[in-house]
Amino acid sequence: MERYFPHEGLDVYQRSLQVHEALDALWQSGQTRTRHVKRVDELTTSLTLNIAEGNGRFAKLDHRRFLGTAEDAGTKLAAYLDLLAPATQVDIERVKSYLREVMAMLSGLRGYLDE
Numbered sequence: 001m002e003r004y005f006p007h008e009g010l011d012v013y014q015r016s017l018q019v020h021e022a023l024d025a026l027w028q029s030g031q032t033r034t035r036h037v038k039r040v041d042e043l044t045t046s047l048t049l050n051i052a053e054g055n056g057r058f059a060k061l062d063h064r065r066f067l068g069t070a071e072d073a074g075t076k077l078a079a080y081l082d083l084l085a086p087a088t089q090v091d092i093e094r095v096k097s098y099l100r101e102v103m104a105m106l107s108g109l110r111g112y113l114d115e
Contacts, residue, residue, distance in 0.1 A: 005052075006055060007055040012051055012102055012106060012109065013048065013052060013055070015098055015105065016047050016048040016051055018098045019047070019048075019095060019098045019099055019102065020048065022090070022091070022094050022098055023040065023044065023095055025089060025090045026088060026090045029089070036080055036083050039076075040077065040081065040084065043073045043074075043076050043077040043080060044073075046070070046073040047070050047073040047074050047077060047102065050067070051066075051070050051106070053066050054069075054070065064113045064114070067106055067109055067110050068110065070106055071103065071106050074099055074102060078096060078099060081095060081096055081099070
């Protein structure tokens with residue numbers, strides 16, 4: 001796959017896209033109007049967009065701020081996934097395993113930027 005933007009090559013960005021893909025059954029289920037599903041959509045989008053935007057920033061403070069926002073979205077997303085688990089056919093554990101990897105990578109990136 002040809003890449004046009006630097007963030008497309010980041011493992012953390014690609015893994016965040018896998019979170020979206022793993023939730024595909026949720027978007028297709030017709031439950032898209034429930035408030036929890038809407039919030040999951042907003043948080044997965046925030047997670048991915050903030051990773052991309054942070055990577056495009058040259059100032060460490062800006063980069064760190066966007067990664068912090070992505071981490072916040074990931075933490076909230078984990079809680080919303082717990083709320084959705086009993087009411088959905090989506091493999092929430094699979095989604096959360098991808099999310100755990102994203103969060104670990106974000107933590108590592110923030111640690112690198114803090115040095």
